[in-house]
Amino acid sequence: MKFIWLFCCCTAMALGQNQYPKDYFRSPLDIPLQLSGNFGELRPNHFHSGFDFKTQKKEGFNVYAVAEGYISRIKIAENGYGKAIYINHPNGFTTVYGHLQSGFGEVEKLIKREQYKAKSFEIDVTFSPNDFLVKKDDIIAISGNTGGSDGPHLHFEIRDTQSEKIINPMYFGFDEVLKDSKRPMLNSVLVYPLGQNSAVNQSKRPIAVSISQQADGSYIAEKVTAFGQLGFGITTFDYDDVSWNANGIFRVQTFLNGKTDFRYQFETFSFDETRYVNALIDYGRYKKTGQRVQKLFAEKPYPLSVIQSGSNNGVISVTSNVNQNYKIEIADFSENLTKVFIPIAYAPMNIEVDKEPVDSKYWVKTNKENIFTQENVTVTIPANAFLKDFNMDFEVKNGLLHLHDDVEPAFANMTITFEDSLIAEKDRSKMFIGTVDGKKIYYYNTKRYKNSFTVYSKYLGDYKLFKDSMPPKIKIDKKIGGQWISQQEAIQFTIYDDLSGIKSYEGTLNGQWILLEYEPKTKKLIHRFSDGIVAEGKNDLKIIIKDNVGNSTIFETQFFRSQKP
Template identity: 45%
Template sequence: MKKILAIFILLSTGISQAQSSIPSNYFKNPLDIDLVLAGYFGELRSNHFHSGFDIKTQQRQGINVIAAGDGYISRINISNYGYGKALYIQHPNGYTTVYGHLKKFSPEIEAYIKKLQYAKESYEIEVFPEAKDLALNQGDLIAYSGNTGGSGGPHLHFEIRDGQQRPMNPALFGIDIKDTQAPIINSLYVYPLGEEAQVNGSAQRQRLKLTPLSDGSFKAEEIDACGEIGFGISTFDRQDGAPNQNGIYKIETKLNGDKVFEIKMDKFSFAETRHINQLIDYEYYSSNNSRITKLYRGSNNPLSIYEEVVNNGTLDIKDSLDYMFNISVADFKGNIKMIRIPIKGKQSLVRNPKNIKKTDYFVQANEAFSTENGPIDVYIPKSSLYEDTYLDIEFKGDTIYLNEDNIPIQNYITIGFDVSKYNAEDRDKMFIAKLNKRGRPSYSSTKKKANRFTTGVRNFGTYTLASDKNAPSIYPVNFKDGQWISSNKDISLKISDDLSGINSFRATVNGKWILMEYEYKNNTITHDFSDDVVTETENILKVIVTDNVGNSKTYEATFFRK
């Protein structure tokens, strides 16, 4: 109780004061193994920045995860996706540490959360314990590393957040990662931005040739340019001990020795993270699956990772003047890779103008937009797009081609369908789907109200009405109907749905709800017999799986245990 009281006292003295300077020796490594990274803080991911360190766990699960500091478990979140099984520790200095993709929790925490899961009859759960419930000391065992949620392999996702729940770079707190290698530069691009701007007689993006120099830096080919231009770079960092292409820490640019642009991956907020699509060349990414970091800042860009920006990071190149533009890419340890780009100001005739396809649908970023044709309507709220743009929209029956997915969307746009021509029975099994390039439909969360279906989307593409009249499938994995399974530690089944997707499942034994852990990556649900809820010799298992349009499949079997 003294420890718990101390926590309350420290918290009440003012979190903001505790965070006036970053404590570099407060937190301990969350794993008792050498820290090798699979992912770095601020790394460029799909629609978001990576919010912590992905720490390798020697390609296995079950490594002890320990509390990085004194505190208490302030949040437990178990989800099929995202962080999977995750713990949040509130520390007396106002910071929060996060531990994700866990296999299971320590015995005390596991017992605490399973009691609540059984009370709620749900695998997915989120709770916020009080300080007195699960207090702990630095170094205490809190969990075992795993691969749950949206993990692509066994590892520990570790975060440190400030008092406003903004993720911060763990390296700032002394979480040390060995790194003796300079960042890697893949490619360099130049962008004519102004209406009259051109580079080498072209108004389009160009890739520049890089020549390695003896000091490890690069020199780019000299360019002739005039007007407002900007640059972009494809780069990554590689720490010692692993080949992973991780995110960089800092990029800085200078024109004739004067700094014009800097980004640094120290801290960001979750509210801004989707604006990553303004940092990268989204059009290039959509067609090449490779991210170019733009070294200039567009309008209405709220990202806080910009440290110092002059004239939005763009260069105003004048005719008949010479310039030297330098780019430096650095990791947290200070290893640096440089690029030097000579620029000759030269007004040239534009032989290769920008490709702007004008259509009947022009959307202004600061105004709402709507259109409809036949049974389909589209509404784009104000500020959903970053820039004014023409959209390519085509209506055909129950299908809408809503532009190529090469323009980023910040806020949800709504697509609506009038389904009054369909009878109630057909509508019951219908949903709005996005079609991939092969025409394969995937479920888009569909709201149904009388004769109108709507969906909110954040990606352009082709959307249509689809129908799913087939129930999900259920197959046993490690047992058979009528089998004795006394030696089994668990019971597992495969569940899947080939069209609208799994919405929910429920399992009972002898009429009593049992906890089934869902692993979507291999379509399995598993019950651990250590929960001690299956106590009879003869047991009737019943599993009901329902898809996103309400089709259900029931599986029943009998198994025996001593």
């Protein structure tokens, strides 16, 4: 069905900062709203870009257009947002609905048409204003658990249509239904000695600071004695009144001797900067312990727009004969505050805890390109890939590249190349570079040229050259060969590959392409007979599965089905 876009472009107005309509958007669900994730929350390699609304631990709820507009984009992917719908609204904002089970009604028909047109489960299609109009309260989809989702929920975003920056939905009135009267929770405060000539409480390593909560809910920390430069970090989270689980905080602001020192607030940001979550947190501690410490300083500035800081970027200089007062304020969107007061004093001291030793002769300089070679492996690190200089543990042994531990975040791709002239020509197409994490091997898209194999990666860790000569596996969940299956609504398979992983899948019924929906989390591949491809009576089914180095498996069978009532 084709709709006509009735909105005049001149009605869209450019809203200035903070001029967000409070009562324009309705809820995308018709159940009580609860959050399992909020805007700006710290996630692996990114800040969370919207709200995750709980759906009572199940799929199947109606998802509504929150305002009038038109469907501007549909993206179906195996990972990420899974099945996602984008709606442009005439007030200059775009809403996004992710991890959907399916579209609803005409929207689902549109999705299927585009998939069959592209002959692909994964699609990314944009639409013009006159293609598909929706009204406020229209059901557009059914909630699900597709893509990179850990459980059933609805991912919801609001973006500025023109700039594509993501905006905190709280600014649009969602704070009225997600009531919050509770102060953010503070778990710990850490202090970091910065540079070679600094120490804190007789330590050259980061240490925890003891804090005690006062009757008014604020905290007072033990006195920090130090010399040189230092910075602070916190672990913190927030509860609201309705969601009953820990979410991220909205704002952190620090004060040194009464003056604002370092601040960040999650109002809006762009996708280009979201990886800098790895700079905001103590990345090494997170990779070792799983604990995300939010650093309230930057040894080297980085382009994260949520941060506002003075000339010292939150770094505090401790000098003789000067006592200083440091305060941290942690706020949620409702302006509930948690305050921490930390006295700082200069003191020369004996060092009881020295820096962690690093036994390496390789030194990474961030302001220039670094090239390291050992045996048959070359690693090229571009300038400014890392935010600081560091000693790198670099070793090649028994074909395994150990490229430091993954404790320093990279923000540009390193180039990793293995040379192997002993590999037979016929085997080269089956070779790939993978990362090794314990017993798990993760495939990297590998470029091959003669005897050389190259990948691009933003991660330190262990790498190795692997050969995958085994084809992927496919198993039908319920045998159908030679049987009448008129009562079945779908056919389902389990597919997997033990090494390089599944790259593609394609199926035909009686020689005609069919849509196969793939869910990597469950390794399930499914075709629904409602697509209308199945023939009356005898049907010949063929499915071809390929892995990432080109090994393939063919599954063929014949079954019978009647579509007559």
